[in-house]
Amino acid sequence: MDADERLRALWQGQRLPAMPAAQLLARVQRHQRRLRLQRVLEAAISLIAVAWFIAIFLHRPFAPVEWLLLPYFSTFLVVAWSFNLRHRPRRQAVAENTQVYAGLRLAQLRARLRELQLVRRSAQWLLGYALAALLLALFRGTPDWHRATLSLAITAVVWLLGCELIARHWSRRCRREYRALRRLR
Amino acid sequence: MHALWPEVERCLPHLWRTVRGYEANPALQEELMQEVLLAIWRSLERLRTQDSLLPFVLRIAHNLGASHVRDAARLPRRLSLEEAAPEEAAADPAEEERRWLLAAVRRLPLPLRQVLLLQLEGFDYREIAGMLGISVDNVGVRAHRARRQLQEMSDGCG
Known part of the structure; x- marks a missing residue:
């Protein structure tokens, strides 16, 4: 037996995890159901937000907090869904040969990094908008506007921190995968 | 289904x-x-x-x-059997060798590892070239380098 055959025999003689195929299939199907449920939840949350604004618009005048949230929601929902719908995660590329996959995936990762940068920027813009509204309300507004702008500013700070944490985590993962795949090109 | x-x-x-x-x-x-x-x-x-x-x-x-x-693929350093695979202790020498091989393969840079893994699964150069989207010559070069690096790791485990 030559060295190559010996190596092959060693490799193919590995003891493999004893997980039945049926169990693996059940996991795959569970995972698919979870992804579908996640998509349904995202759609439901968006629809509830839109329905909430429409219901308010039809039944009573907007309160200060709703006026403040309107520009935020009208941009946030559009941007979030455009990201969501554009992300077709690796599905088309994954069955291609490795060179093609690496090329497509690298382009996806670059786009993902740009989007994460956009997420950070939009959270910073929201904070800027909330602080500007707060300052304006403090000088010119009524107590209702004070309360509304203050709660928007607090939410914007929390939102910025959350976005920063998530964006940092995903950027790190993307960069790690990018470095690994670049070696294949 | x-x-x-x-x-x-x-x-x-x-x-x-x-x-x-x-x-x-x-x-x-x-x-x-x-x-x-x-x-x-x-x-x-x-x-x-x-x-x-x-x-x-x-x-x-x-x-x-x-x-x-x-982790970024690194050039493999010398690998001893003790650090080869942190999984459970092997009972027989063949199992020990398998653990070593597995750990050594994981240390290979990605382009070399892919070629070697496919070779170990029994594919020839032409099939590997088709799967990876590279030329047959390139597969040969990578396979040669992978084996040389395995040999270097093996020499370092004495």
Whole structure:
């Protein structure tokens, strides 16, 4: 037996995890159901937000907090869904040969990094908008506007921190995968 | 269920070995395996002939394995048997060698590792070239380098 055959025999003689195929299939199907449920939840949350604004618009005048949230929601929902719908995660590329996959995936990762940068920027813009509204309300507004702008500013700070944490985590993962795949090109 | 799924189940040992070539942690191996099976499940309709199922599923496993690699591929340093595989202690020498081989393969840079893993699964240079999208000559160069690096690691374990 030559060295190559010996190596092959060693490799193919590995003891493999004893997980039945049926169990693996059940996991795959569970995972698919979870992804579908996640998509349904995202759609439901968006629809509830839109329905909430429409219901308010039809039944009573907007309160200060709703006026403040309107520009935020009208941009946030559009941007979030455009990201969501554009992300077709690796599905088309994954069955291609490795060179093609690496090329497509690298382009996806670059786009993902740009989007994460956009997420950070939009959270910073929201904070800027909330602080500007707060300052304006403090000088010119009524107590209702004070309360509304203050709660928007607090939410914007929390939102910025959350976005920063998530964006940092995903950027790190993307960069790690990018470095690994670049070696294949 | 897709008509070809029972055939995919027959490829599971190949898939497990490939996944183990990319990930040492058993829990993450399962996670990667699940990701691979999900991708296969979604891509099966694009498969033209049943004959090419094994290369097809292994291509998917290697693509996702490459994306999964957590640490940057480094040039392998000398590897001793003691540090080769932190999994459970092996009872017989063949098992010990298998553990060493697995750990050594995981240390190879990605381009060399992919060629070697496919060679170990029994594919020839032409088939590997088709799966990886590189020339047959390039496969030969990478296979040679992979074996040389394995040899260097083996020499360093004395």
